[in-house]
Amino acid sequence: MTFSLQQSTPARLHHLHVVSDNPGRLAEFYTSQMQMTSVGGTDHDRVVLVGRDRAVEITARSSGRGPHFGYAMRNQEELNALRKRLQNHGLACQALTASLFQPGAFVIGDPQGRRMAFGLEMSDAASVASRDGLPARLQHTVFQTTELERVVNFYTDIVGFSISDEVVDDNGRVAVVFLRSDDEHHSLAFFQGSRNEWDHHCYETDKWNDIRDWGDRFAAIDVPIFFGPGRHGPGNNLFFMVTDPDGNRLEFSAELARVAVGAKPGVWPHGERTLNSWGRAWMRS
Structure with missing residues (x-):
């Protein structure tokens, strides 16, 4: 096994x-x-x-x-x-x-x-750590890579991550891979791109109202949402994204799916509706 x-x-x-x-x-x-x-x-x-x-x-x-x-x-x-x-x-x-x-x-x-x-x-x-703050559990991090297959093979075959979902482009090539290390849909993901860099990190909240409250909190200091609110296809989670003063991207999420041991990876088409089933998406290159 x-x-x-x-x-x-x-x-x-x-x-x-x-x-x-x-x-x-x-x-x-x-x-x-x-x-x-x-x-x-x-x-x-x-x-x-x-x-x-x-x-x-x-x-x-x-x-x-x-x-x-x-x-x-x-x-x-x-x-x-x-x-x-x-x-x-x-x-x-x-x-x-x-x-x-x-x-x-x-x-x-x-x-x-x-x-x-x-x-x-x-x-x-x-x-x-205070238990009184808004819920936002550090949950996943995502990277862009120029060698998607090689990197994913390392994390699955050597480290032991499992593939939850793949996004496939029009030519049948895998463009994005979501990897899990426990029951949650992913704690790590990679997408094929032109650079090797950190893409974003994500905080999982408890419910949709938490997404609202975090959005209000960023609005109060004039930090705009640049992607979302919306719902991802892979993971089925609600989300929005902002940036910190260094330009690092933060995602806030709710209702991330859980995946059973041994579940067959899902396959999604590469497109806006996969990234955001509610509408427009931020498409990387």
Whole structure:
């Protein structure tokens, strides 16, 4: 039987480590607008923020530290099992000292240099996170890639992600792949493009009214919605998207589908109605 994270060692997207030319400005946005609290970092080059089911570490680009996306495991046994399995595939699992993970975390690199970390949540950081803020659980992150097949094969065959849905263009070529690491439709996705870059990250809310409340919150500081509100085809989730001061794209979502172990991947046509069944879509190139 094919190994899957979902079945054997479920993992959820826990935090992002981003780099910035102006970490102070970016930290202020996530502190004030995303209702997050500083739990680490005492200089101008680094800050660690946590909120209600969301966390981010921001470092200065000049520090030389590369970004990563961090997945939390359920327990030490499953973390150890995943590390052993990855090492058996010949993959280097480098020790990672991370403010948001307990000691014992590790990081791997994909074929194009993206860094993915696995670890156990730092309990004291979690206790600082307010439960009073608006719900917005860090849920998925998406990348553009010039080598879609190679990258997807790595995350499925080596790491253990499962394909939930594929988007296929008019020539029958796969253009987008949605990958799950637990029961939710996707925690990671890639689309074929002309660049290798971070596309967006997403926060899952509890219901449609939360989408409204987050929209009002951004409107209050004159941050416009640039895509949505709408409903995606793959995942069937409600959404809208805005940008932070660095131009990083944030998505807010509700009602993301759940997918059973072993479910056959869905296939969608590449077009606006797949990206937004309600109307116009933001088409990447």
